[in-house]
Amino acid sequence: MEARAIILGAGAAGLFCAGGIGAGAVVIDHADAPGEKIRISGGGRCNFTNLRTGPENFLSENRHFHKSALAGFTPHDFLALVEGAGIAWHEKAAGQLFCDGRAGQIVTMLVERARRAGAELRLGTRITGCRHDGTAFAVATEGGVIRAPVLVVATGGRSIPRMGATGLGHDLARQFGLRVTALRPALVPFTFSDNPFAALAGVSLPVRVRVRGGRAQFDEAMLFTHRGLSGPAMLQISSYWREGEEIAVDLAPGRDLRAHLRDARALAPRRSAATLLADILPQRLVQHLARHLARHLAPDPDLDLGDALGTIPDRRFEDIARALHDFRLRPTGTEGYRTAEVTLGGVDTRDLSSRSMAAQGVPGLYFIGECVDVTGWLGGYNFQWAWASAHAAARAIAGR
DSSP, rough: BSSSSSEEOOOOHHHHHHHOOOOOEEEEEEESOHHHHHGGGGGGOOOOEEEEEEGGGOSSSTTTTTHHHHSSSHHHHHHHHHTTOOOOOOOOGGGGGSSSSSSSSHHHHHHHHHHTTTOOOOOOOOOOEEEOOOEEEEEEEEEEEEEEEEEEEEOOSSSOOGGTTSHHHHHHHHHHTTBBOEEESSSOEEEEETTTTGGGOOOOSSOOOOEEETTTEEEEEEEEOEEESSSHHHHHHHTOOOOTEEEEESSSTTTTTTHHHHHHHHHHTTTBBHHHHOOOOOOHHHHHHHEEEEHHSSTTTOOOOTTTTTGSSSHHHHHHHHHSSSSEEEEOOOOOOGGGGGOOBOOOOBOOOOOOOBBTSSTTTOOOOOGBBBEEEETHHHHHHHHHHHHHHHHHTOOO
């Protein structure tokens, strides 16, 4: 079969690119249904973009590469498509846009857009080989060989392998002579070999914490798990963390805990420090800290959060406040690609055009979406990169 363009991957980037190329585009995916990662995103409601998207919300070895594509297709551009499809949406904190209904609405919109444009979807189709035969790219499948002068790789990364994620895109990049940067799971929960927080599994902080690590800082919610720490704060900082490093957590950002304890002592000297802190932090967390004070807070066997405030000197208030504002942790690792939302790293941007996502030195070859070394923060940024990079490639291909 001859096609105008072959797109590998029926995820966010692949589907959107197909809608931009239109007639003659063939999308191939081994999955039986399109957009499976879209369906599970955002708790099933799909955080499809972020109105605050900017270059600073992305990690890449080239911090300028993604600027062109992001400028060429903005969150408002995608929002116009969502509204045009009659999909109701709402904004959460920090510009995050979600469907009012189910994430499947976004998938339906993308599939219908691609089909209306004349693109063809071949799902449940396993790829057995891919090469350039001298005149065109030839993709071998169980149903035969498809040839086209254009090949768009939109296969995503290695995250969530149970949904079919593989390293195909990176393997193809290497096959055609492109470089691939170091890969690692990102936006992923932390684990601890001797998890000191197992008893707190399921406890979340009702207010934001401030987490620091790897020269980055985020104010987000945090969740204790049976294996370690999760929640938006931990997922965000995981993209910057490296093995062996510490992370620091301010459990009460914006508060002066030392002054709070001192003032409370003057008003209610018989009240315990633990009772007071339970007004700010979850009671189970305070109880845990109280039981393991010597290990997790100031290394002072004489300090007990159960003591009455009137019996605690100012210097001990300072110890408690310092420990809670600068709670130091050293994760053993992360939960890996099994639960990682994205893959950090990918096709080296030095080998791609920032305007078109075309491979340098390999005419007709394009890489878009997660398989490229551009990784967004949590909060709709990775979807916006999928739309923007796919738009850049589709525009270039349509103009060939």
